[in-house]
Amino acid sequence: MSVQIAVIDDWQNVARGVVDWSPLEAVGRVHFLHDYPADTATMIERLKAFTVICVMRERSTFDQALLQGLPNLKLLVTGGMRNAAIDIAAAKALGIQVCGTDSYKQAAPELTWALIMASTRNLLAEANSLRAGGWQAGLGGDLHGKTLGVLGLGSIGQKVAQFAQVFGMRVLAWSENLTPEHAVQAGATWVSKRELFEQADILTIHLVLSDRSRGLVDAEVLSWMKPTARLVNTARGPIVDEQALVQALTTGRLAGAALDVYAEEPLPVDHPFRHLPNVLATPHVGYVSEQNYRQFYEQMIEDIQAWAKGAPIRVLG
Structure with missing residues (x-):
């Protein structure tokens, strides 16, 4: 299987270089998107091809309207174990798995x-x-x-x-x-x-x-x-x-x-x-540190690998 994976909310264009994404080659192809959040129609057009989407905590809003417009989406992975911008109940109802990561506490x-x-x-x-x-x-x-x-x-x-x-x-x-x-x-x-x-x-x-x-x-x-x-x-x-x-x-x-x-x-x-x-x-940089991003993205990769094997980890909701 070749799953289309999107890494979005990468506003600083750093995601590609912070960690090694090559372990996901066995799952599918990773795409890095650097756009800011937009209206629902634009977001649907931007993301409709993806089965897996990795989001940064509370940047893009994944409400019911957006989730319903993404019929290919099966897995949503967020940085952190809490993300108020994701309607987890709506995701669950649509059969979309939501997983999180730990975070660097300092x-x-x-x-x-x-x-x-x-x-x-x-x-x-x-x-x-x-x-x-x-x-x-x-x-x-x-x-x-x-x-x-x-x-x-x-x-x-x-x-x-x-x-x-x-x-x-x-x-x-x-x-x-x-x-x-x-x-x-x-x-x-x-x-x-x-x-x-x-x-x-x-x-x-x-x-x-x-x-x-x-x-x-x-x-x-x-x-x-x-x-x-x-x-x-x-x-x-x-x-x-x-x-x-x-x-x-x-x-x-x-x-x-x-x-x-x-x-x-x-x-x-x-x-x-x-x-x-x-x-x-400052532009919401409280969690934008090298060590925190490395932990987020390394565990996002682990989440995707576990989901691809049918045994999701760090499940939210």
Whole structure:
């Protein structure tokens, strides 16, 4: 059998070189597509020939309408073991197998701290000043002795909290299911939601996107924060009410934000986050690291091989 396999969402054109895809030659032919997501009709035209599609986590949306338009599709493989952009129930009903991969657990915490440090020390403005022929542009902020608020103390939030202790920061945490005992185990102190936002000098978000977390950081919550505080989001864009955040940043209600995720990705060209001077914005690169991609793609190959042998692994749903 010669199965047509598509590797899509490869926006940086790196998938081909990160791992060795030759083991799939026994299964079929691999095609690398570098287009951004498009409307359903365009996506159907682009993908209708493929039996297997490898997707990067939460880039292209595979909803019921798209899945129904791909009658040849039998296997959908995603980076990570969770992908809110795939309608797994619809896939199952259509007889499409969905499989995932493990992920490198250090990538997101490391980027979170890169953003915290760069934003606090005003590194973007300083680096741009230097490139433009200038020298010192202003005063950087400090972390030692300050308070880090961690919204969501799961596996990523715990690592971020541990890093904070190295910097000599006080660490507070809250989420709906967090207990004081669990917070202490991670080196944090449990506080109420309001206390978290009121006391944090840096507020960093590490929640899973769900109906409960969508829009959780709204205008009211932002109004609780100190005007000197900074908001960091490397989790998911829709957790934050973007218009409320733009308003807080524009009016000086909030000192700054460091963001890697957005309600719409890629971020629209005219979005204020691309231009506001107190925003450090990166293009959702929290998981875009060499080690993470290698793990994603190596395990995607394993998933396809196992499926071809009739014994799927890392099945979702």
